Amino acid sequence: MRRPSAVPTSRLPALRESATALLRALSNGKPTTQDIARSIALDPVLVFELLLTAPLGGNDPEKLLDAIANRIAGIDAGLLQGWSLRHVIQQPQRRIGTRSHRHHALHSQFVAELSLHLALETAYPRPDEAYCAGLMHDLGLLWLGEYSDDYRQLQLDAIDERALAAAEWERYGFDHAELSADLAARCGFPPSVADAIALHQAEPESIINAHPLVRILAAAEELAGYRGSQSAASLESASHLTGVEGSLLVSLIADTARGLQERLKGLEMSIEPAMLTQPWAVSSDKSEPATDTSIARTALGAFSRGAFSDAGMARQGFDVASRLLLGLDAPVLFVRNFSEDFLVGAANPTYPGLEQLQIPIADEYSALAQAFRDDTEMRFQNGARPPGRCTADWQLARWLESDGLLCVPWNNPHEAGVAVFPCASNEIPGGDVEPGLRRTVTQAATARLSERRADEKMRQDLEESIARRYIDHARRIAHEASNPLTVIKTYLGMIDEKLDDPALKEQFALLSDELDRVGTLVRRTSDFSSITPSGPSHSGVAEILHDLRALYGEALFSRRGIHFELRAPANLPPAAIPPDALKQVLLNLFKNAAEAIPEGGKLTVAAVAGINANGSRCMEIRVVDNGPGLPAERIDTLFTPNARSNDKPGGSGIGLPVVRDLVTAYGGTILCRSQPGSGTLFQIFMPLAAMP
Secondary structure (H helix, E strand, O other), rough: OOOOOOOOOOOOOOHHHHHHHHHHHHHHHOOHHHHHHHHOOOOHHHHHHHHOOOOOOOOOOOOOOHHHHHHHHHHOHHHHHHHHHHHHHHHOOOOOOOOHHHHHHHHHHHHHHHHHHHHHHHOOHHHHHHHHHHHHOHHHHHHHHHHHHHHHHHHHOOOOOHHHHHHHHHOOOOOOHHHHHHHHHHOOOOHHHHHHOOOOOOOOOOOOOOOOOHHHHHHHHHHHHHHHOOOHHHHHHHHHHHHHHHHHHHHHHHHHHHHHHHHOOOOOOOOOOHHHOOOOOOOOOOOOOOOOOHHHHHHHHHHHHHHOOOHHHHHHHHHHHHHOOOOOOEHHHHEOOOOOEEEEEEEOOOOOHHHHHHEEEEOOOOOHHHHHOOOOOOEOOOOOOOOOOHHHHHHHHHHHHOOOOEEEEOOOOOOOOEEEEEEEOOOOOOOHHHHHHHHHHHHHHHHHHHHHHHHHHHHHHHHHHHHHHHHHHHHHHHHHHHHHHHHHHHHHHHHHHHOOOOOHHHHHHHHHHHHHHHHHHHHHOOOOOOOOOOOOOOOOHHHHHHHHHHHHHHHHHHHHOOEEEEEEEOOOOOOOHHHHHHHHHHHHOOOOOOHHOOOEEEEEEEEEEEEEEEOOOEEEEEEEEEEOOOOHHHOOOOOOOOOOOOOOOOOOHHHHHHHHHHHHHHEEEEEEEEEEEEEEEEOOOOOEEEOO
16 A cells, blocks of 8 residues: 555445435436536535645635536536446445445435534634535545455454544554545545544644634534544534534434435435444445346446547547546547658647657567557566666656556558557556546547548648639739739830820839839739738828829729818828738728719718827828718628628628728728718728838
């Protein structure tokens, strides 16, 4: 036996009646998490196993029932059903009979209820801690009874619990109370609870000045003993520890016992008065007839295979199933590298560098490699002089903080490998259904994980294929578009040389600049080596607005009978957005407005500097039309790609999303306000460029 800090968290036997109650609750329509939590809270072993999957922390609710309900909410229902069936079918070592286990469980419930009532009676500020301490205070008795060969004889020889504790110290170097405290601490219970458990059977005189929770739990244990022995000393000790009068304590004992008996009727659980009193006494277990569990075993396999239906949660589900169904800590996975015939560790954030550990499948000394080759479960245990004959196995055991490993092979159409569970050398992984169940759970979980990786690989390959096709397509378009653009620009230059009208020559110059801008946009579309824009990083807003009106005012507005009004002072400071980007933003808005405004309508564009927006000084550009406006449902999807309106057939639906992306890329904000029949307003707020 080892000290509590090194004791493996092996599976403890749950009470069959409580497991049956849990299964009944899970199978009863659509139970609430609180209903299921109440069934689990009846058995300290079920509470212990569930909390080991996610130990309590600072963000957990104050009440144990709520903490249990929170954890249930994240676990697949099939896995919970498999968990309850697992306890119905088999107890780990069968060293503790059903009657003895019922004795321990009922005593724990009785002490928990007594502790809760004493906490309320003495105004202890966290009464749920008192209940938790009482519920978990005898886990050590169950653990020792299950995993220590000579523990039953120690119990038979002890005249009371304190004598039993003394014998435990002499035999093991710790007692069942200290072991219970260690197991409770692993569940995340605070030090006040662990200390109360560790000292619950100490002499009253030695703990009179201890933390109140220590005194409450010790008093509850005294009261449980008083119910069986009617010892005045026990009643006097409880009164001395809590300051509560003896007569009130007697009433409290009677009321608590009566209430507990009423609760247990729903479980159809037989109860004897002695079972509430002496946890250390050994109940005489009568021989029980063998139960046919073949149907339950078949159902357990079905639940285990179906507990990983959500591929996205398969890894988390595997970790939880390892604890609930297998009684083991979460495994790490090794996957066969087909190109080099190695077992390679799968990336795991808990163990950085695991993916760099490679074990040749032909390695005759590695338990992992042998499990894979023979397709059978294997164990690795540290030798007298580490690292032994296989350094990789020894190193992996060190990383998993264990002196042993349990290697379970798995395979599916996508991958094959080994699941490696930390399993201490003195930990008994169980017989009977255990190996088959481990294989079933491992196969089901890894199949989902492999399917997810295969789907991700297929999606990645598809995305890369689409990207390559897009790049090739964009480059072809850029190549084909550059030729006519060059020809058009050449002809414009030839026409410009023959013009004498200065105003017309200015318009031709603006048109030539626009062709240059379009050519630049086309070239950037096909150049994927860099997305960093070239050219000036700021714009003269007034100049750009006047140029756009001169170039597009006639084509977009005048010839359609739309009046274009521009209000932009010449002395506006520059905005922190490149000219090409600002032109693209404004041209998209102008084009949309031209399509929306009916003949005789009006578009007003205004620019004002010095507006404070988002904590910085900005340029505000307003684009206002008196068109028909937009319906509310269109406003909600205005900047969503491909969410084009039905009245613009042939539109790509990307104009306004592009506008929004360009504006936000340079630190700006764009807003839209519109109502049917009242026109539409776009407001653009762009930060001002930093002055040199």
